[in-house]
Amino acid sequence: MATLTVPSSVPAVAEDCEQLHKAFEGWGTNEKLIISILAHRNAAQARAIRRGYAEAYGKELLRALGDEIHGKFERAVILWTLDPAERDAVLANEEAKKSHPGGRALVEIACARTPAQLFAVKQAYHDRFKRSLEEDVAAHVTGDFRKLLVPLVSAYRYDGPEVNTSLAHSEAKILHEKIHKKAYSDEEIIRILTTRSKAQLLATFNSYKDQFTHAINKDLKADPKDEFLSTLRAIIRCFTCPDRYFEKVIRLALGGMGTDEDDLTRVVTTRAEVDLKLIKEAYQKRNSVPLERAVAKDTTRDYEDIMLALLGAE
Amino acid sequence: MATLTVPSSVPAVAEDCEQLHKAFEGWGTNEKLIISILAHRNAAQARAIRRGYAEAYGKELLRALGDEIHGKFERAVILWTLDPAERDAVLANEEAKKSHPGGRALVEIACARTPAQLFAVKQAYHDRFKRSLEEDVAAHVTGDFRKLLVPLVSAYRYDGPEVNTSLAHSEAKILHEKIHKKAYSDEEIIRILTTRSKAQLLATFNSYKDQFTHAINKDLKADPKDEFLSTLRAIIRCFTCPDRYFEKVIRLALGGMGTDEDDLTRVVTTRAEVDLKLIKEAYQKRNSVPLERAVAKDTTRDYEDIMLALLGAE
Numbered sequence: 001m002a003t004l005t006v007p008s009s010v011p012a013v014a015e016d017c018e019q020l021h022k023a024f025e026g027w028g029t030n031e032k033l034i035i036s037i038l039a040h041r042n043a044a045q046a047r048a049i050r051r052g053y054a055e056a057y058g059k060e061l062l063r064a065l066g067d068e069i070h071g072k073f074e075r076a077v078i079l080w081t082l083d084p085a086e087r088d089a090v091l092a093n094e095e096a097k098k099s100h101p102g103g104r105a106l107v108e109i110a111c112a113r114t115p116a117q118l119f120a121v122k123q124a125y126h127d128r129f130k131r132s133l134e135e136d137v138a139a140h141v142t143g144d145f146r147k148l149l150v151p152l153v154s155a156y157r158y159d160g161p162e163v164n165t166s167l168a169h170s171e172a173k174i175l176h177e178k179i180h181k182k183a184y185s186d187e188e189i190i191r192i193l194t195t196r197s198k199a200q201l202l203a204t205f206n207s208y209k210d211q212f213t214h215a216i217n218k219d220l221k222a223d224p225k226d227e228f229l230s231t232l233r234a235i236i237r238c239f240t241c242p243d244r245y246f247e248k249v250i251r252l253a254l255g256g257m258g259t260d261e262d263d264l265t266r267v268v269t270t271r272a273e274v275d276l277k278l279i280k281e282a283y284q285k286r287n288s289v290p291l292e293r294a295v296a297k298d299t300t301r302d303y304e305d306i307m308l309a310l311l312g313a314e
Numbered sequence: 315m316a317t318l319t320v321p322s323s324v325p326a327v328a329e330d331c332e333q334l335h336k337a338f339e340g341w342g343t344n345e346k347l348i349i350s351i352l353a354h355r356n357a358a359q360a361r362a363i364r365r366g367y368a369e370a371y372g373k374e375l376l377r378a379l380g381d382e383i384h385g386k387f388e389r390a391v392i393l394w395t396l397d398p399a400e401r402d403a404v405l406a407n408e409e410a411k412k413s414h415p416g417g418r419a420l421v422e423i424a425c426a427r428t429p430a431q432l433f434a435v436k437q438a439y440h441d442r443f444k445r446s447l448e449e450d451v452a453a454h455v456t457g458d459f460r461k462l463l464v465p466l467v468s469a470y471r472y473d474g475p476e477v478n479t480s481l482a483h484s485e486a487k488i489l490h491e492k493i494h495k496k497a498y499s500d501e502e503i504i505r506i507l508t509t510r511s512k513a514q515l516l517a518t519f520n521s522y523k524d525q526f527t528h529a530i531n532k533d534l535k536a537d538p539k540d541e542f543l544s545t546l547r548a549i550i551r552c553f554t555c556p557d558r559y560f561e562k563v564i565r566l567a568l569g570g571m572g573t574d575e576d577d578l579t580r581v582v583t584t585r586a587e588v589d590l591k592l593i594k595e596a597y598q599k600r601n602s603v604p605l606e607r608a609v610a611k612d613t614t615r616d617y618e619d620i621m622l623a624l625l626g627a628e
Contacts, residue, residue, distance in 0.1 A: 119433065126470075126473070130474055131472050131511075132469065132470060132471055132472040132511070133470075134468070134469045134470065134509050135469070135472065135509035135510055138505045138508075138509045139509075151448075154448070154465060154470070155446065156433070156436045156437075156448065156468070157449070158445050158446045160440070160444055162444045191453070191464075195446065195449035195452045195464075196449055197446070
């Protein structure tokens with residue numbers, strides 16, 4: 001379900017490094033060459049290229065890139081070239097420093113990754129920032145968002161398929177009761193959403209629908225402008241329908257006045273090797289336009305080129 | 315600093331298994347033989363013996379032990395023979411099911427292990443109980459203890475030596491202000507104690523003493539009978555002076571009316587391969603009696619034998 005296209009015969013690492021080094025040389029940068037290499041290598045290959053480049057030229061590849069390219073193109077290339085866990089650590093760190101994270105990076109990293117992947121992100125966070133993700137979120141985020149986001153990024157959820165159906169039934173009741181009372185930041189809602197396994201949560205949401213006829217997310221739409229409510233819905237959608245969740249993030253990033261390149265770049269770089277094909281299908285279905293065409297319309301130049309390359313455009 | 319004594323030439327795994335099998339055979343069990351083997355093997359050796367025994371005799375060693383021995387002796391042998399992470403998972407699970415954990419297992423596992431060891435415990439918990447440690451604590455523990463213990467067992471703390479001294483200074487001030495107001499379960503106290511790295515916390519407690527002349531634990535002794543306060547003190551002592559913390563647990567387990575074998579067994583089995591020698595030194599210093607003599611006085615028979623063996627008694 002990835003959109004990433006890797007050539008059937010990949011050049012040797014040394015050759016990729018040499019080409020990249022050439023792309024940086026002389027007057028001006030060869031952005032097309034950078035894209036033709038980095039946007040068509042998977043995470044393991046990018047790791048090998050970074051290692052090889054540093055050995056061959058005594059300079060970190062990401063630093064060399066940063067000296068040559070700029071703005072949203074730079075951000076896209078660098079995020080993409082990072083290891084997935086490092087990339088998430090960088091994205092999480094940007095959000096963790098805000099007092100009211102309006103963005104979705106923390107929710108996506110906590111809920112649309114496996115527990116093992118989330119743990120790898122935390123290890124990468126330690127290595128890179130010499131602090132823990134949870135301590136940064138706890139120290140910067142305030143109010144109800146802190147009550148929700150700290151346990152959300154902290155828990156190491158069980159990842160197995162086992163489901164306790166009577167527990168799903170009783171916790172669906174608890175969720176309904178609290179939502180009915182508009183007690184959205186109640187500690188029971190937070191406890192259930194932040195500690196239960198994905199399989200258990202899916203059973204709970206199904207039981208909710210069976211018992212109360214509405215999907216839980218319908219009931220969480222009381223005030224569409226409420227940021228906390230929309231965060232709760234994002235958490236639930238990252239578990240229940242990640243492809244449609246990410247389709248919506250991209251749709252909102254492209255729609256309206258101006259393009260939200262941060263959101264677009266985040267979704268494309270974090271999902272290109274995972275499920276971006278499904279997200280593209282969901283986009284086409286929802287908007288009757290291929291995602292590549294919508295992206296091409298809203299972006300320009302090198303940034304457009306790398307987005308389209310990662311989207312698997314022919 | 316371990317007390318565990320392993321013979322200089324350890325028998326082959328197959329031989330250990332055969333001897334254990336012999337110890338279970340016939341009328342009566344040879345407890346001395348069990349102790350002479352299992353109490354003198356380290357964690358890696360015990361793991362190999364468990365694997366070898368199951369292969370040779372088609373039965374789990376721990377199950378065979380459970381059929382042959384009983385009571386506090388059984389508990390000590392089985393806890394000791396488990397892998398350290400599994401042992402902690404079992405101890406944590408016992409505590410996580412109580413609404414007000416009066417015991418100290420969760421605090422010790424969260425604060426007197428490295429972050430990597432705590433993570434291994436969580437993985438072992440998943441494997442064994444098909445749930446997560448944090449979800450069990452969150453679902454069973456209530457009130458202020460939940461607010462404290464859920465983040466305590468959830469956080470993956472940074473483990474490096476880096477310290478931010480101005481942060482230590484300001485967070486010592488926050489702790490002092492909250493303690494002064496007797497707001498012991500304030501979310502700032504909980505945030506600091508549950509998310510900061512050990513190195514950072516030690517700096518904060520030092521700054522506390524420098525700024526306010528009292529050690530923080532002195533200020534947390536307002537009501538010696540308050541369970542929440544004594545839990546906060548236990549957390550702090552597990553970070554600052556684990557040997558003296560464990561000495562006190564053993565002292566209280568041995569002192570008074572009757573012996574608390576659960577506490578004694580927990581400390582001896584979890585520390586024999588870590589720092590039980592330091593704990594013994596702290597005990598001798600504090601009580602002017604060798605710990606082995608105190609244990610021998612308060613325990614009997616096979617249970618006494620395995621405790622003394624793990625304490626490294628000659």
